[in-house]
Amino acid sequence: MNAIETYKLKRTFGDLVAVDDLTLAIPEGTVFGFLGPNGAGKTTTVRMLAALISLTSGTATVAGHKVGHDNTAIRQSVGILTETPGLYDRLSAEQNLIFFARLYDVPASRATAQAEHYLRMLDLWERRNEHVGGFSKGMRQKLAIARALLHEPKVIFLDEPTAGLDPEASRIVIDFIKELRAEGRTIFLTTHNLPEADELCDTIGVFRTQLVQVDTPRNLREGLFGHGTKIRVAGDASTWVSTVQSLPFVRHVAVQDSTLSVALDNPDDQNPLLVQSLVTAGAQIRAVEPISHSLEEVYMQLVGK
Amino acid sequence: MDKILVILNKEWLEIRQQRTLLLTILLLPLLFTVISVGTFITIGILPHIGNSSTLNTLSMPTLAGLSSIEIAQAVVGLQMSLLYVLLPIVITSVIASYSIVGEKTSRTLEPLLATPIRTWELLLGKSLSALLPAIVATWLAGGLFILCVALFSLSARVFAAIVSPAWLIVFLLWTPLLALIGIAVMVAVSSRVNDPRTAQQFSIFLVLPIIALIIGQVSGLYVLGPVFAFAIFLLLVLLAILAIWIVTRLFQREVILTRWK
Numbered sequence: 001m002n003a004i005e006t007y008k009l010k011r012t013f014g015d016l017v018a019v020d021d022l023t024l025a026i027p028e029g030t031v032f033g034f035l036g037p038n039g040a041g042k043t044t045t046v047r048m049l050a051a052l053i054s055l056t057s058g059t060a061t062v063a064g065h066k067v068g069h070d071n072t073a074i075r076q077s078v079g080i081l082t083e084t085p086g087l088y089d090r091l092s093a094e095q096n097l098i099f100f101a102r103l104y105d106v107p108a109s110r111a112t113a114q115a116e117h118y119l120r121m122l123d124l125w126e127r128r129n130e131h132v133g134g135f136s137k138g139m140r141q142k143l144a145i146a147r148a149l150l151h152e153p154k155v156i157f158l159d160e161p162t163a164g165l166d167p168e169a170s171r172i173v174i175d176f177i178k179e180l181r182a183e184g185r186t187i188f189l190t191t192h193n194l195p196e197a198d199e200l201c202d203t204i205g206v207f208r209t210q211l212v213q214v215d216t217p218r219n220l221r222e223g224l225f226g227h228g229t230k231i232r233v234a235g236d237a238s239t240w241v242s243t244v245q246s247l248p249f250v251r252h253v254a255v256q257d258s259t260l261s262v263a264l265d266n267p268d269d270q271n272p273l274l275v276q277s278l279v280t281a282g283a284q285i286r287a288v289e290p291i292s293h294s295l296e297e298v299y300m301q302l303v304g305k
Numbered sequence: 306m307d308k309i310l311v312i313l314n315k316e317w318l319e320i321r322q323q324r325t326l327l328l329t330i331l332l333l334p335l336l337f338t339v340i341s342v343g344t345f346i347t348i349g350i351l352p353h354i355g356n357s358s359t360l361n362t363l364s365m366p367t368l369a370g371l372s373s374i375e376i377a378q379a380v381v382g383l384q385m386s387l388l389y390v391l392l393p394i395v396i397t398s399v400i401a402s403y404s405i406v407g408e409k410t411s412r413t414l415e416p417l418l419a420t421p422i423r424t425w426e427l428l429l430g431k432s433l434s435a436l437l438p439a440i441v442a443t444w445l446a447g448g449l450f451i452l453c454v455a456l457f458s459l460s461a462r463v464f465a466a467i468v469s470p471a472w473l474i475v476f477l478l479w480t481p482l483l484a485l486i487g488i489a490v491m492v493a494v495s496s497r498v499n500d501p502r503t504a505q506q507f508s509i510f511l512v513l514p515i516i517a518l519i520i521g522q523v524s525g526l527y528v529l530g531p532v533f534a535f536a537i538f539l540l541l542v543l544l545a546i547l548a549i550w551i552v553t554r555l556f557q558r559e560v561i562l563t564r565w566k
Contacts, residue, residue, distance in 0.1 A: 052415070052418060052559075052562055053558065053559050053563060072421050072423070075419060075420060075421040078419075080416070080419045082412075082415050082416055082419070084412040085412075085416075086411065086412040086413040086414070086415055086416040087413065087416075088315070088411065089411060090319050090323065091315070091318060091322075095315075099311065099314075099315050100416070100420065102307070102308070102311040103308060103311060103417075103420040103421070103422050104420055104421065105421065144416070
């Protein structure tokens with residue numbers, strides 16, 4: 001079952017088309033990464049799906065509720081971490097959380113317990129009585145994440161969840177997101193941190209007013225760059241180019257110093273033959289590894305289109 | 306109703322943390338009362354002021370037959386009594402400006418609107434958080450003023466001239482409506498400004514008519530009788546309804562997130 005479905009979603013502001021023809025289906029219990037340059041319309045998309053602003057045309061369903069028809073139910077079912085944390089500086093961390101918990105209809109008797117649960121989980125319990133105005137950026141971010149989860153939403157929108165966090169705190173948040181996914185919750189993640197997206201996301205959508213591409217990180221890489229193997233040999237690798245090129249399954253060979261980069265359709269089956277032919281020809285193999293392209297390379301290719 | 310109370314509780318928690326707001330709510334009514342009562346009492350006990358020719362020329366039919374000093378005290382009391390009409394405007398504009406512009410500048414509006422709270426609940430909660438302290442402070446201060454007038458009036462007629470049916474209409478019926486209109490002005494202005502003090506300056510549009518009222522009475526242009534007071538009350542009701550209508554159109558999720566600058 002899909003937690004989020006959109007069909008030809010569109011949003012305009014006067015003559016400006018912010019989001020156009022967006023069709024998505026995000027299964028429950030997955031992490032969806034929504035990537036795109038600044039001003040691409042990602043925040044507008046999130047606002048529409050969180051029932052904060054209306055759609056110009058198209059349809060969307062979030063957590064089983066139709067956007068534009070069941071907006072209050074949608075807001076009850078989703079949690080959102082906005083671009084800026086948006087916390088009350090004059091209230092304490094605990095007061096902030098209890099306030100928002102009550103607005104999410106968490107009963108008063110449970111609100112305090114929920115606040116404590118997430119404050120402890122995000123390592124903020126010791127600072128619970130301090131005014132948020134004195135918190136660092138990272139602490140505010142963690143508190144805002146806690147706020148998004150107080151009412152145990154099924155769908156969570158996270159806008160740059162690790163922005164401003166130190167590596168340790170980032171790791172806590174990333175692991176936390178994985179736990180949420182394991183609990184069956186759906187995460188809609190917008191981020192500019194591509195390694196983080198690569199680690200977390202089951203599916204990635206690259207967006208620039210319209211959806212450029214949507215697929216798993218692996219399929220995005222393979223779709224753009226194909227499969228391949230890097231082989232480091234002793235000495236100059238150009239010596240062995242002809243040997244590799246003579247193999248019928250090799251699509252392309254590139255050389256850099258002592259490394260051969262070989263494009264293959266099926267590395268799992270073809271690597272043994274490739275290595276065997278080089279060894280037979282006299283090459284001394286130092287290392288064999290798959291060619292990997294970073295998500296950044298994928299993103300730059302797609303967004304540059 | 307629950308959510309409105311949650312908003313109210315949060316607003317008052319924040320008010321208690323802001324010295325400026327707290328002082329406004331506590332000291333301003335006190336200051337108004339001290340000034341008005343002090344002046345009223347002084348006029349009555351310092352004959353050379355009370356008998357001054359300037360004050361004695363301010364004659365009103367309700368004051369016919371009173372001595373010069375009684376007239377002087379009554380006239381001063383009448384002018385001072387109209388100060389209490391300014392109180393709700395000032396208090397609500399200060400609280401509402403911090404409350405609404407504050408949400409804008411701290412970027413808390415979006416997470417707040419992302420909750421299931423309906424916009425009318427949010428607006429009502431914020432309005433009440435400004436309205437209730439304003440009305441309570443005004444009525445308490447005004448009540449104290451009435452008590453002092455009762456205690457220190459030179460005669461029962463002086464008291465009756467000040468705490469007249471017209472003034473009671475103004476004090477009890479105008480003040481909540483003026484407070485409500487003041488809040489509406491702040492909501493409208495807050496959609497365009499990013500500093501509470503800038504927003505507060507727009508309350509001058511409500512303050513000026515009240516000052517004109519005071520000056521008009523001082524200069525003898527008119528006498529604020531009960532009929533006139535009630536007519537203004539009806540006008541204020543219409544203005545308040547219009548203000549609420551405008552504000553509910555401005556205070557919509559879509560409008561706040563896409564058009565508030």
